[in-house]
Amino acid sequence: MKQLVLNTELHKFATCAEFAQEFKLGGGDLIFTIKPLWKTYFEPLRLPVRVIFMEDFGMSEPTDVMVDAIIAVASRMEFKRLIAVGGGSVIDIAKVLAVSSGRKVDELYDNAASLKRSCKFFILPATCGTGSEVTNIAIVNRTRLGTKMGLVSAALFADYAVLIPELLEKLPFSVFAASSIDALVHAVESALSPKATDFTKLLSYKAIETIISNYEQIAAKGKDARLPLLDSFLTASNYAGIAFGTAGCAAVHALSYPLGGKYHVPHGESNYAVFTGVMKNYLELKTDGEIAAMMAFIAGLLGCGTDDVWDELEKLLDVILPKKPLHEYGVTKEDLPQFAAAVMKTQTRLMSNNFTLLDEARVLKIYRELF
Numbered sequence: 001m002k003q004l005v006l007n008t009e010l011h012k013f014a015t016c017a018e019f020a021q022e023f024k025l026g027g028g029d030l031i032f033t034i035k036p037l038w039k040t041y042f043e044p045l046r047l048p049v050r051v052i053f054m055e056d057f058g059m060s061e062p063t064d065v066m067v068d069a070i071i072a073v074a075s076r077m078e079f080k081r082l083i084a085v086g087g088g089s090v091i092d093i094a095k096v097l098a099v100s101s102g103r104k105v106d107e108l109y110d111n112a113a114s115l116k117r118s119c120k121f122f123i124l125p126a127t128c129g130t131g132s133e134v135t136n137i138a139i140v141n142r143t144r145l146g147t148k149m150g151l152v153s154a155a156l157f158a159d160y161a162v163l164i165p166e167l168l169e170k171l172p173f174s175v176f177a178a179s180s181i182d183a184l185v186h187a188v189e190s191a192l193s194p195k196a197t198d199f200t201k202l203l204s205y206k207a208i209e210t211i212i213s214n215y216e217q218i219a220a221k222g223k224d225a226r227l228p229l230l231d232s233f234l235t236a237s238n239y240a241g242i243a244f245g246t247a248g249c250a251a252v253h254a255l256s257y258p259l260g261g262k263y264h265v266p267h268g269e270s271n272y273a274v275f276t277g278v279m280k281n282y283l284e285l286k287t288d289g290e291i292a293a294m295m296a297f298i299a300g301l302l303g304c305g306t307d308d309v310w311d312e313l314e315k316l317l318d319v320i321l322p323k324k325p326l327h328e329y330g331v332t333k334e335d336l337p338q339f340a341a342a343v344m345k346t347q348t349r350l351m352s353n354n355f356t357l358l359d360e361a362r363v364l365k366i367y368r369e370l371f
Contacts, residue, residue: 004199005246007157008123008134010238015166016041019124023160025049030079032070032094033086037126040170042085050077054090060264061148062093063141064105075102081120084158085167087179088130088139088267091123095138095156105140108151115155123158126167128233129179129268131186131241133161141261147346148257163238165231173223177321178268180233184211184317185252185271186240192282192290192355193247200247203239205297210236212301212316219319250354251278254347255366258339263329272321273329276310277370283310286356326371336371340364 013019020042025031029049031042038051052074058066074097084094099115100108108115123133132138136156141148168176184207190196191204214229214236226233255278256270265273282291295309304312314323331339340363343351351358358366 001197002195002246003197004242006134006242007136007154008161009159010134010161010163012163014164016124016164017045019162019164020045020047023122025083028078028080029083030074030077030081031083031085032074032097033084033090036170037085037167041167049083050079054086054093061089061141061260061267062096062139063143065143067093067096067140068104071097071100071102071104075100079119081122083122083124085124085126087125087127087175088132088182091125091130091132092138092140094121094123095132095158096140096151099153099155105142106144109142109149112151112153115153117155120160121158122160122162124162124164124167125234125237127171127175127179128168128230128237129182129186131183131237131244133158133163134238134241135245137245139257139267145346146261147342148261149346150349152349161238163234165234168230168234169227173226174321175266176226176233178266178272180211180215180237180268181272181275181317181321182268183207183233183237183240185268185275186244186249187211187236188275188279188294189249189252189353190240190244190247191294193244193250193353194355195353196243196247196290200243203243204247207236207239207243208298209301210239212298212313215316215320219316248350248353250350251358251363254343254350255339255363257347258335258342259326259329259331262335263331265329269321272317272323273326274366274370276314277366279310281358281362281366281369282355285358285362289355291355326367331371333371336367337364339367 031051098121125133138151187204187207218225255274260270295306299306302312344360
């Protein structure tokens, strides 16, 4: 059984200037990022690099139309190294860009098994949630199919993942909250996956411990308490990314994708919207095994009984990011069976990692409970 996959060299610097100096950024480099990050951290360095800004093509999470437009622009540029600096959307787009060779999104999905990269690839995460700096998955909203889907290929692994806590300092609290909850979901789902190993669980459980302990400090001291904790949040996100890169994510992500695809709910927030609902339904089906170990561990962190774990965790998370029922995002009752059917049809890769089997009726039940 595969124990741990890490095909990316991992680096950490205190500042972007240190990174630029160490890797000698220059004329053969293309940076793909957003304007605030460029203006704050890279423009003052006066680097002779090419730049593409995601905002020039849209501010939503990646769609096939948006990514196709970016590929068309990048294919007219010459570069030897691609450097992605940003959150999950920037990273997902950059992964697709790195293997595109001018081809459009639909063609890349159709040929995922044969994708190759022709440039060196760096990822600098600017949130503490994606973890995808060390994974081989990119998520794109395939508008022509009406759902988000993962593009999976060994060619999507970055050559270098670079952790720079400085990049998180100006992150709005709402973005910080959604992204760090996403990292917590990654850690929980990867630990419960049937593909989890002793190595991945070591990372998953450490990420859970770090994030929950940090949340308790923020809940006690206020939002600014996160600032000295950014390095640890970024590291925990990376732990979770390595873990789910091997063990995979599961139903939480699968059920969140129709919500994000149709109503454009940010990825971390859409995961949070269904997170504890999925966990409670797992428990209705199976109470022993890894979920029992997980609940005992979290109960120890929260100082509560195991029977109260998911409710108490949700109370803590609500301090960080208030949870909404699905109808507040615009979801209708008519959407729910369509969402459930889409999950079973298009998210088989994720649903195969579930802690226990969830059929379409169970998925619909979860959606109705969260509605």
